Amino acid sequence: MTPNLNKTIDLLDKLIGFPTISSESNLECITWIADFLTGLGARCTLSSDTPGKANVFATIGPDRDGGIILSGHVDVVPVEGQDWTADPFTMRRQDDLLFGRGACDMKGFVAAAMASAEYFAGLDLQKPVHFAFTYDEEVGCLGARVLIDRMVADGLRPALCIVGEPTNMRIIEAHKGACNYTTEFTGVEGHSSQPSLGINALEYASRFVSRLMDIREQLPALAPKDSPFDPPYSTSSVCGLHSGVAHNVIPNKASVEWEMRVVQDSDRVFLRGVMQDYIDTVLLPEMKAASPKANIVETLCCEFEGLMPEPESEAVRIVQELTGANSTDVVSFGTEAGFFQRIGISTVVCGPGSIAQAHKPDEFIAIGQLDACLGLMRRLGRKLV
Numbered sequence: 080m081t082p083n084l085n086k087t088i089d090l091l092d093k094l095i096g097f098p099t100i101s102s103e104s105n106l107e108c109i110t111w112i113a114d115f116l117t118g119l120g121a122r123c124t125l126s127s128d129t130p131g132k133a134n135v136f137a138t139i140g141p142d143r144d145g146g147i148i149l150s151g152h153v154d155v156v157p158v159e160g161q162d163w164t165a166d167p168f169t170m171r172r173q174d175d176l177l178f179g180r181g182a183c184d185m186k187g188f189v190a191a192a193m194a195s196a197e198y199f200a201g202l203d204l205q206k207p208v209h210f211a212f213t214y215d216e217e218v219g220c221l222g223a224r225v226l227i228d229r230m231v232a233d234g235l236r237p238a239l240c241i242v243g244e245p246t247n248m249r250i251i252e253a254h255k256g257a258c259n260y261t262t263e264f265t266g267v268e269g270h271s272s273q274p275s276l277g278i279n280a281l282e283y284a285s286r287f288v289s290r291l292m293d294i295r296e297q298l299p300a301l302a303p304k305d306s307p308f309d310p311p312y313s314t315s316s317v318c319g320l321h322s323g324v325a326h327n328v329i330p331n332k333a334s335v336e337w338e339m340r341v342v343q344d345s346d347r348v349f350l351r352g353v354m355q356d357y358i359d360t361v362l363l364p365e366m367k368a369a370s371p372k373a374n375i376v377e378t379l380c381c382e383f384e385g386l387m388p389e390p391e392s393e394a395v396r397i398v399q400e401l402t403g404a405n406s407t408d409v410v411s412f413g414t415e416a417g418f419f420q421r422i423g424i425s426t427v428v429c430g431p432g433s434i435a436q437a438h439k440p441d442e443f444i445a446i447g448q449l450d451a452c453l454g455l456m457r458r459l460g461r462k463l464v
Contacts, residue, residue, distance in 0.1 A: 243431070250406070301346055
């Protein structure tokens with residue numbers, strides 16, 4: 080057991096107690112983290128473009144280029160409608176498991192990084208350790224965009240980044256990108272006994288969904304031959320269809336929520352292009368011919384970049400040394416890693432806990448996973464002195 084495991088558990092207890100659902104403010108939590116790190120001598124900067132939200136970027140060690148970023152998000156997904164057996168924002172322990180919203184995704188890693196900060200602060204570091212904790216990852220990596228822009232503006236040039244999403248401490252060198260869209264249809268309401276006098280937004284939305292389901296069947300054939308992902312091709316899913324007020328009313332509003340998980344950006348361009356052409360040349364002209372009030376509007380809800388495998392990745396090499404692993408893997412879920420990679424920082428994903436527990440009721444993390452993460456960070460400290 081690593082010396083600061085109990086401290087990590089105490090910090091996780093506190094972090095879970097902050098109900099940092101993405102729709103709510105995270106300022107109380109992020110200010111507490113910043114105060115904790117400042118108390119250890121860290122140089123802290125907050126950043127935000129959203130009222131009630133903030134990132135913290137903190138540094139322990141020398142003020143110079145290089146070093147490593149420990150990156151995580153503090154927002155969590157909602158608990159409404161989930162069957163929790165206890166208060167999701169009060170940590171509870173059962174044997175070697177710690178339960179609570181965000182326990183694995185990803186406050187466990189944040190707690191381990193904070194506990195390790197005390198260890199780093201006591202070392203004569205020759206390279207800096209940076210802590211990057213963000214808001215609104217769960218709804219589009221919104222905070223990461225602001226934090227990255229601030230890093231670039233401030234001229235910060237860390238060498239490596241570990242994004243501590245739950246991977247059971249496996250080294251993840253690549254993941255797909257993602258795009259989430261909402262396509263909204265505006266028709267004309269009317270009595271269902273005379274459907275020709277209205278424009279049924281739901282029926283047009285249904286045609287859109289049907290076309291999307293047809294076109295996505297072409298995506299497997301577009302997959303690169305060496306794609307490491309499972310499945311190896313880009314995918315698209317319809318995740319919501321909302322419309323209607325009563326059995327006898329023609330709906331004048333409908334919205335389709337859909338997404339893509341992208342192996343290569345050309346697949347996104349292909350699918351979006353086909354669907355936009357279907358809107359422009361088929362659906363919208365039909366609707367406009369019946370009424371000029373009809374419309375179709377598409378909104379990009381969130382978009383995050385994929386993490387691409389790096390030839391001779393320095394981040395992979397270092398984390399392999401720290402974990403003792405000699406293999407890497409890929410995942411289909413997304414992280415903030417691609418944002419760091421985009422600005423030239425060698426990046427991997429490696430953190431405690433299992434993604435299988437994320438977003439579920441009675442989310443938990445195993446204490447052994449936290450201990451393994453702490454071991455990685457202690458070995459990291461010895462490499463930076």
